[in-house]
Amino acid sequence: ETGVTQSPTHLIKTRGQQVTLRCSSQSGHNTVSWYQQALGQGPQFIFQYYREEENGRGNFPPRFSGLQFPNYSSELNVNALELDDSALYLCASSSNYGYTFGSGTRLTVV
Amino acid sequence: KNQVEQSPQSLIILEGKNCTLQCNYTVSPFSNLRWYKQDTGRGPVSLTIMTFSENTKSNGRYTATLDADTKQSSLHITASQLSDSASYICVVSRSLNSGYSTLTFGKGTMLLVSP
Numbered sequence: 001e002t003g004v005t006q007s008p009t010h011l012i013k014t015r016g017q018q019v020t021l022r023c024s025s026q027s028g029h030n031t032v033s034w035y036q037q038a039l040g041q042g043p044q045f046i047f048q049y050y051r052e053e054e055n056g057r058g059n060f061p062p063r064f065s066g067l068q069f070p071n072y073s074s075e076l077n078v079n080a081l082e083l084d085d086s087a088l089y090l091c092a093s094s095s096n097y098g099y100t101f102g103s104g105t106r107l108t109v110v
Numbered sequence: 111k112n113q114v115e116q117s118p119q120s121l122i123i124l125e126g127k128n129c130t131l132q133c134n135y136t137v138s139p140f141s142n143l144r145w146y147k148q149d150t151g152r153g154p155v156s157l158t159i160m161t162f163s164e165n166t167k168s169n170g171r172y173t174a175t176l177d178a179d180t181k182q183s184s185l186h187i188t189a190s191q192l193s194d195s196a197s198y199i200c201v202v203s204r205s206l207n208s209g210y211s212t213l214t215f216g217k218g219t220m221l222l223v224s225p
Contacts, residue, residue: 004153033213042114042199042215043154055210090153092213099144099213101153 023091
């Protein structure tokens with residue numbers, strides 16, 4: 001059984017740039033959700049994908065977008081990066097009641 | 111508003127001692143409540159999960175309780191070890207009419223176990 005893998009682990013971008021974060025889901029899980037965790041805060045729900053369609057979204061602007069692929073892996077894209085986008089981005093795959101989190105991508109915007 | 115509040119914000123205890131972390135929630139409709147352990151810079155790891163009908167769940171030295179009437183939960187850690195130093199996050203899942211569920215996270219309690 002494979003876990004959830006996120007890449008890259010760390011990333012530094014300049015304000016205004018675009019970034020793509022990647023996540024592989026755990027075997028047997030068809031739902032992927034993304035979270036933003038600022039330093040010292042709990043994770044905040046960004047959006048969720050089920051069978052390649054977005055079926056839930058938190059309070060994040062449209063410049064946060066995503067994709068889910070037929071193998072249930074997923075991407076999070078953020079356009080026009082802002083300094084406040086600096087955070088740990090977590091991906092979780094799930095099926096029924098089981099959630100498995102990846103180790104996250106630490107994004108720093110300078 | 112769907113919220114999860116945790117207390118204390120941070121806690122320092124001596125190795126071998128017990129501690130209890132608290133979680134209050136207003137998330138609705140309630141599906142289940144989970145406690146996660148998160149090491150710094152890592153993803154959360156599940157400790158326990160409880161549905162509406164369960165009022166206690168143990169996982170080794172971790173024991174979680176749930177009072178669905180008062181919307182409160184606690185996580186009790188016995189005989190603490192240095193490796194227990196981490197953030198402990200209370201997470202409530204709610205199921206929406208569309209059929210999917212979402213997670214609402216507390217800010218976590220930062221636990222430091224001191225030798």
